[in-house]
Amino acid sequence: MPPEVPIATYRLQLTREFGFDAAAALAPYLKALGISHLYASPFLKARAGSQHGYDIVDHAQLNPEFGGDEAFARLSRALADADMGLILDFVPNHMAVGFADNAWWLDVLEWGPKSPHAPSFDIDWDTLPHKPEGGVLLPILGRPYGDALAAGEITLAFDASEGCFSAWYFEHRLPIRPNRYGEILRTIVAHVGADDEPAGRRLLELSALHPDPRAPTREQAPAFKAALAAVGGGAGVIERGLAAYRPSPDHPARTGAFHRLLERQHYRLAYWRVAASEINYRRFFDINGLAGLRVEDPRTFIAVHRLVASLIAGGQLHGLRIDHIDGLWDPKKYFRQLQRLIARARAGAASRRPFFTVVEKILAHGEEMPQFSGVAGTTGYDSLNAITRLLIEPRGLAELHRIGRAAARRPASFEETLEQAKRRVLHTVLASEFIVLARLLARIAAGQWRTRDFALDSLRAALELFVIHFPVYRTYVTRDHASPSDRATIARAIEAARAHWFGSDVEIFDFLQDALTLDLIAAGRPGYSKARVRRFALKLQQFTGPMMAKSLEDTAFYRYVSLLALNEVGGDPTLPALPPAEFHRAMSDRARTTPHGLTATATHDTKRGEDARARLVALSELTTDWAEEVKAWSLLNDRLSGRSGSRRVPSHAHEYMLYQALVGSWPLAGPDEELVARVEAYMLKAAREGKLETSWTNPSAEYESGLAAFVRQSLDRRVSSQFIDRLSAFARRVALVGALNSLVQLTLKTTMPGVPDFYQGTEDWDLSMVDPDNRRPVDFARRRECLARLGADPDWRELREHWPDGAIKLALTRALLALRTELAHVFAHGDYRPLAVTGPDAGRVVAFARAVGSDSIVVVAARHFARLTDGGRHWPQTFALNALVAIEGLSEMRSRLAPGVDVAGNTLHVAQLVGGLPLAILQGRVSADAVRQRRP
Numbered sequence: 001m002p003p004e005v006p007i008a009t010y011r012l013q014l015t016r017e018f019g020f021d022a023a024a025a026l027a028p029y030l031k032a033l034g035i036s037h038l039y040a041s042p043f044l045k046a047r048a049g050s051q052h053g054y055d056i057v058d059h060a061q062l063n064p065e066f067g068g069d070e071a072f073a074r075l076s077r078a079l080a081d082a083d084m085g086l087i088l089d090f091v092p093n094h095m096a097v098g099f100a101d102n103a104w105w106l107d108v109l110e111w112g113p114k115s116p117h118a119p120s121f122d123i124d125w126d127t128l129p130h131k132p133e134g135g136v137l138l139p140i141l142g143r144p145y146g147d148a149l150a151a152g153e154i155t156l157a158f159d160a161s162e163g164c165f166s167a168w169y170f171e172h173r174l175p176i177r178p179n180r181y182g183e184i185l186r187t188i189v190a191h192v193g194a195d196d197e198p199a200g201r202r203l204l205e206l207s208a209l210h211p212d213p214r215a216p217t218r219e220q221a222p223a224f225k226a227a228l229a230a231v232g233g234g235a236g237v238i239e240r241g242l243a244a245y246r247p248s249p250d251h252p253a254r255t256g257a258f259h260r261l262l263e264r265q266h267y268r269l270a271y272w273r274v275a276a277s278e279i280n281y282r283r284f285f286d287i288n289g290l291a292g293l294r295v296e297d298p299r300t301f302i303a304v305h306r307l308v309a310s311l312i313a314g315g316q317l318h319g320l321r322i323d324h325i326d327g328l329w330d331p332k333k334y335f336r337q338l339q340r341l342i343a344r345a346r347a348g349a350a351s352r353r354p355f356f357t358v359v360e361k362i363l364a365h366g367e368e369m370p371q372f373s374g375v376a377g378t379t380g381y382d383s384l385n386a387i388t389r390l391l392i393e394p395r396g397l398a399e400l401h402r403i404g405r406a407a408a409r410r411p412a413s414f415e416e417t418l419e420q421a422k423r424r425v426l427h428t429v430l431a432s433e434f435i436v437l438a439r440l441l442a443r444i445a446a447g448q449w450r451t452r453d454f455a456l457d458s459l460r461a462a463l464e465l466f467v468i469h470f471p472v473y474r475t476y477v478t479r480d481h482a483s484p485s486d487r488a489t490i491a492r493a494i495e496a497a498r499a500h501w502f503g504s505d506v507e508i509f510d511f512l513q514d515a516l517t518l519d520l521i522a523a524g525r526p527g528y529s530k531a532r533v534r535r536f537a538l539k540l541q542q543f544t545g546p547m548m549a550k551s552l553e554d555t556a557f558y559r560y561v562s563l564l565a566l567n568e569v570g571g572d573p574t575l576p577a578l579p580p581a582e583f584h585r586a587m588s589d590r591a592r593t594t595p596h597g598l599t600a601t602a603t604h605d606t607k608r609g610e611d612a613r614a615r616l617v618a619l620s621e622l623t624t625d626w627a628e629e630v631k632a633w634s635l636l637n638d639r640l641s642g643r644s645g646s647r648r649v650p651s652h653a654h655e656y657m658l659y660q661a662l663v664g665s666w667p668l669a670g671p672d673e674e675l676v677a678r679v680e681a682y683m684l685k686a687a688r689e690g691k692l693e694t695s696w697t698n699p700s701a702e703y704e705s706g707l708a709a710f711v712r713q714s715l716d717r718r719v720s721s722q723f724i725d726r727l728s729a730f731a732r733r734v735a736l737v738g739a740l741n742s743l744v745q746l747t748l749k750t751t752m753p754g755v756p757d758f759y760q761g762t763e764d765w766d767l768s769m770v771d772p773d774n775r776r777p778v779d780f781a782r783r784r785e786c787l788a789r790l791g792a793d794p795d796w797r798e799l800r801e802h803w804p805d806g807a808i809k810l811a812l813t814r815a816l817l818a819l820r821t822e823l824a825h826v827f828a829h830g831d832y833r834p835l836a837v838t839g840p841d842a843g844r845v846v847a848f849a850r851a852v853g854s855d856s857i858v859v860v861a862a863r864h865f866a867r868l869t870d871g872g873r874h875w876p877q878t879f880a881l882n883a884l885v886a887i888e889g890l891s892e893m894r895s896r897l898a899p900g901v902d903v904a905g906n907t908l909h910v911a912q913l914v915g916g917l918p919l920a921i922l923q924g925r926v927s928a929d930a931v932r933q934r935r936p
Helices: 020-033 068-081 103-114 145-150 178-192 198-207 221-229 234-245 252-263 272-278 298-313 331-345 381-391 394-408 414-427 431-446 456-468 484-499 508-516 530-553 580-593 610-621 623-640 652-665 673-690 701-714 717-751 780-790 796-801 807-822 824-829 910-914 928-934
Strands: 009-012 037-040 044-046 056-062 085-090 094-096 136-141 154-159 164-169 172-175 267-271 287-292 319-322 356-359 598-600 642-644 647-649 755-759 831-834 845-852 855-862 884-886 890-895 907-909 919-926
Touching (some): 020 037, 020 068, 020 780, 020 807, 056 068, 056 298, 103 172, 136 272, 145 267, 154 252, 178 221, 198 234, 381 598, 431 530, 456 508, 508 530, 580 831, 580 845, 598 717, 610 652, 623 652, 623 701, 623 717, 652 673, 755 807, 796 807, 855 890, 855 910, 907 910, 910 919
Parallel strands (some): 037 085, 319 356, 598 755
Antiparallel strands (some): 094 287, 154 164, 164 172, 642 647, 855 919
């Protein structure tokens, strides 16, 4: 039986090439490493060939590409044999649509609002013009509709086995409404002159079977389709007659006939660029192929969670990571429903232990975790950024901001950069969703005599200012209540928007604030539609999360490049380095509020690998050398730059970004072809995400080819040997300091409050870049062999001498997880106590204790290693830090990593504790007096 609170989780990215059986084979290795729970990427049925699993097409099936039910059963047995649990990354917020593999979506296209699955999708049916029965925009075409239609790229086909008609656009199936079948059959029979053939006569009989223009109904359609499929020779007649709908320059009438047929469907085909302004279904961010689900609909909730409930009931699933909660209509209600579902699923279980649930939630600096029923905490981006900021040298960070702005030749502050990014996103990739909200707000205003003169343009401008100055990902107003914290967040954004308003209708902001807090429909304020106000307030909350993510993570972070280590999910480049005292306050709060949330240092969504980030943090201690190197590299590579119109290729910002990416990922053996390809792909993605010189929607082939050429030539020894040699020498120094940062980062992750989460492969050095680079296959065979060679008592001196091979990180991972396993109660339920550090080097040491009852551990970690390593030139024999750690109330202390170290007394010398490692882990007892003092 896996532990109630995970010892540690291990994230695996399942794919067609690495499915359930491959994961099952890893169970013994993960158990030996110290992992208690396998944390799997989504494994419900996704689009064929998916590399991430978030494009689910059927929540009621396991992914057949992973091996299906039988392979999953083998995985369950393997985990049970190892006493390991399974956590699923679950996606309730959206499904993959388009193509021909989502039965719900195909049914909606066929039957429109009358489909029983229509309530499952968040579609504004009444917004498409010329669709009196409602329709959904399908922006799937690679060029304008008229061009695609005339070119014959859209075709009409008949499925003889099912007796149904569909339009097809390459792989996209577009079901035809059955009430148009009669028209199609008459046209086909007339086109081939088959009215005197038996098959033709039967087809005509069927065409007249339902004279009501609304028939056949959904209830009548199965029998009608079966009869159509059963017509002897009918498929041949239909196949010949489909030419009547086949566009041809010689037969313009056919194009018109097909167009008229398509116009009578519950959808409108459109060029993909139209989505930016006219799409009328909620998407996952700006991805047209992922449609938002309305799990607030009771039947949809049950259908989406049916298989998950079954796996929980069967004891095969021990935890959930809920994806993208900020996209849900009402997260608080969702988690209450989820807890009821889990309770019902486990009704027959003997154990009443809490079911482990965490959420993907990005918390802004200073934002508290919302209270959700049964949720242990977040997936750990807050802790990731806290560790990063703790390791940064404060004075060096300020210097890096200066160097970065000068090198990138972009003087704008990060606040200005983010505001510009928000405007760009609002006017382009998320414009359609924003237009829907603005129109809804205008309808609300028009419904009451006091506000009916607020013009749409003014309301849209005010709403735009509010969104641009909105400080967090979202609020959590329910259909009946706005909490004090949500009211404060809304008021803060309203005041910032009002300060930038130059219009005359300043009262608009009072109206907007009252709509968002639901005060507009409070008792005593009649005249407004409660349904519309609630819909607006809750839909805006679903919008601000994607808006912030696309603006901050996917735009601003690729424009503001002073120190890429800070441009991380949940991060804020404007924040200062974190002093130990502030780190302790944050950890004490975490121990009190969310002690079992995940602690991550790398995920499938992080912008770079955890050890690449640790290397970049080292730049804050090497700022003088870094500035000199960047200047020298730029001079050496200037001859490789080019022009794209009036623009330099690459831009100075992209060149500066490239140098950071290279230092973070540089192999100590030197560059190879794989690195060149990886860096080239990274720089292309970074440039497109930044949306300045090029973008995903409007790529500049000239700029992108120039950027790629710059990367390739700068890493070609035949062209740039001097640059490569100079970069290699500096990268080796950064790598050593970064490795020390990494070991401290690992130690903090596994000992601070929370459950440490290990992304696949990161028990070795992780120098990956943003996805898909961080989803490359992991060499588990090498890691298994290395773990076996380490033995029970690793030689830390030898490991230090060969630190580049990564074995030292693997050994430390195992040692720390062994400690967590042995003292699980301390880490799951222990308090967090900062320890006083004194002496000249006190600021370079972080020390704390974790204790419960009489059991305790002490963690001592050093930081800022440039001085101790001669600027990264050698690993010191001992970390000679002149600092003392006070451990009053603790006794019988012994070192877990250096058994011979003397740890007697109430004051410990850091230099003696840490030896040749930048950290020390002590285990001991809490005195009886101290235990009594801690009791309430």
